[in-house]
Amino acid sequence: MQTTVYADGISNITMLEGIVRFDLVNITQTGQDTRTTKPVGSVAMSVPALLRTYTELSGVVNKLIEQGVVKKTETQQPSAAAAAQPVVQPPISTTTSADVAVIEPLRLS
DSSP states (O other): OOOOOOOSEEEEEEEETTEEEEEEEEEEEOSSSOEEEEEEEEEEEEHHHHHHHHHHHHHHHHHHHHTTSEEOOOOOOOOTTGGGSOOOOOOOEEOOOGGGOOOOOOOOO
8 A cells, every 4th residue: 555645845854774774754834934844755765766856856847947947046156164064055946937837747767
């Protein structure tokens, strides 16, 4: 039996003995500037499976960019002082154009 779980994102990514684990989470807006996350499931996979998943997801993102559903944003190169700080990339923004109202299913294989 397969179960479909809706998730807004992932959290708590860990790797132990070659197995990558992460939680699937839903995000709830609790205030104007505050959000909470609630775990709704978890995933465990080998490193090769993670790399295959990354390749597949990259393909989906590239198709969405090609179709104009999302726009790729450029990030600035960090300065020498900021190089030691973690870089948080901005999320991919969705377009609001009326000509992108219908999203066709992606055929990746």
